[in-house]
Amino acid sequence: MxxxxxxxxxxxxxxxxxxxxxxxxxxxxxxxxxxxxxxxxxxxxxxxxxxxxxxxxxxxxxxxxGEPIQYIIGEAPFYGRWFHVEPGCLIPRPETELLVEAVVTYIHDVHRGNVHGLTGGAYSDHLRVADIGTGSGAIAVTVALECPGVDVYAIDLSMDALRIARGNAQVHDAPVSFVHADGINWLRDFSGQIVVSNPPYIPSQDIEELAMDVRDHEPRLALDGGPDGLDFYRGLASLGDGIFADGPAAIFLEVGAGQAPAVRDLFVHGTGGADFRSWDFKILKDLQGIERIVKGVRGDG
Incomplete structure (x- = not known):
């Protein structure tokens, strides 16, 4: 965020x-x-x-x-495209483009056996990507467009966000399936290959310290990550890797400054309540050198 x-x-x-x-x-x-x-x-x-x-x-x-300029003009740039935004959704940020780039690169590298546009075929059969907390739909729409043939699911608890995201998918002609649900509960029956999320990660007590244009205008549901900012990551880690289909699988998570080691430990050391120790977790930095993405892979990648 x-x-x-x-x-x-x-x-x-x-x-x-x-x-x-x-x-x-x-x-x-x-x-x-x-x-x-x-x-x-x-x-x-x-x-x-x-x-x-x-x-x-x-x-x-x-x-x-103090109103965000993106809400005033009604759109925000993301990954070379423009997305409609309004107060019902989080405004896409430039650093989240790195999250999408990591997902797209992984799909191309690991699931490119028959990549549409590269070898003339399609991606691995039934390759499923879940974008949890889709907001404006920027992540889901971009992945769907950059990786044609992949089944992309966009999940959000906010009906306003889903309305906005659906509109963006229609504008960009992106084949995305939208689901109104709590993302963690929905993942229990996922049986897919990739989970990506830019979840709420601001500690509750820090919300009031945010810049006015964020604090007073962007949806708190998309900002508040609980007492330590790690509620979403803890919930995801508690599910274990049984939510994924057999074979290569991956998790891509945007995190707040200083949170990456704690988020990684939730998975690597089982402090999140489940065992991901067979996975390889890495921390990726953004263009400012801030540890911004936690990437976990099982199998190749």
């Missing part, structure tokens, strides 16, 4: 602040006008229509009050 920078309370210089403010203003104006960046550059000397100016300053007022 985290992103470094001023909206998350990170250190920022005056120059950085000016650049970010200018970038957000350009983003808002492009949205109001429906223009591309190129069109904006070509029209810098043109007068701004009165109705567009009114909508622009209304958007600026909303942003200055």
């Amino acid at each position: 985290e992103s470094s920078g001023p909206s998350q309370g990170g250190p920022v210089s005056v120059a950085d602040a000016l650049q970010i403010a200018r970038g957000e203003a350009e983003w808002l104006l492009q949205s109001v006008l429906g223009w591309t960046p190129t069109k904006m550059l070509m029209s810098l000397g043109d007068p701004l229509p009165a109705d567009a100016a009114k909508r622009f300053f209304e958007a600026v007022k909303r942003r200055s009050a």
